Ligand SMILES: Nc1ncnc2c1ncn2[C@@H]1O[C@H](COP(=O)(O)OP(=O)(O)OP(=O)(O)O)[C@@H](O)[C@H]1O
Ligand SMILES: Cc1ncsc1CCO
């Protein structure tokens with residue numbers, strides 16, 4: 001399929017339809033994520049209309065892959081002893097045809113996670129969600145951020161994102177001031193949101209969990225995953241209007257998700 005170089009903005013009615021579908025199906029999302037964002041991720045999935053489950057023992061991962069609707073692997077606080085569990089969970093998601101999302105937190109600067117995320121690419125994640133530095137590194141470029149933060153704009157990572165999406169035959173989401181969502185051929189953008197999302201830890205990590213929930217819905221996966229970004233941007237705008245600073249922003253963000261879900 002030839003690459004369409006026009007980047008369309010995701011239409012609000014399409015996103016709203018995906019949000020309604022999420023509320024109707026309440027997908028069960030298995031999250032293997034970092035220790036910083038566990039609680040925030042679980043609460044945000046619930047507010048959005050999905051059901052979180054933080055399960056980490058390898059034997060339970062295999063059992064749970066059969067009933068879960070999607071999986072998140074986030075390497076933020078990866079420990080070498082956990083790598084086999086992550087790998088095993090991705091293999092089981094593939095075995096039972098469940099979509100799985102890779103969040104390659106801080107790849108580039110750190111060897112264990114960089115080599116491990118490269119290895120996970122061979123299992124073809126359904127979606128990779130990262131900031132511009134992380135996506136550039138995974139696609140083979142040199143730029144790495146300072147820890148989990150990016151130094152690049154999403155536009156600078158677009159070619160890398162398209163290339164990576166083609167390699168994994170999946171979807172790549174690059175977030176930042178503008179979010180870009182590509183399958184290597186078609187690219188959608190989501191505008192707006194709030195810079196306050198970068199002043200609390202884990203907005204990206206929770207968005208990756210939300211991408212797993214939206215990826216589990218029926219229909220066009222590219223627009224469904226872009227709808228996760230759209231929901232985050234609208235919830236962040238709502239929260240920014242209410243918030244006095246990062247602390248209250250995080251609380252209002254959950255309320256923003258709940259309002260968007262309840263409005264459907
Ligand atoms: N400058 C900005 N203005 C508005 N929204 C932003 C900006 N930068 C990031 N965002 C939003 O913040 C959310 C998280 O994206 P970001 O790129 O910061 O992820 P991340 O670097 O992986 O974050 P973290 O590691 O803290 O989880 C996304 O919804 C994104 O659209
Ligand atoms: C701060 C932090 N450190 C490792 S994971 C994480 C959460 C944001 O990526």
Ligand SMILES: [Mg+2]
Pocket residue numbers: 105106130131148204205
């Ligand atoms: Mg991140």
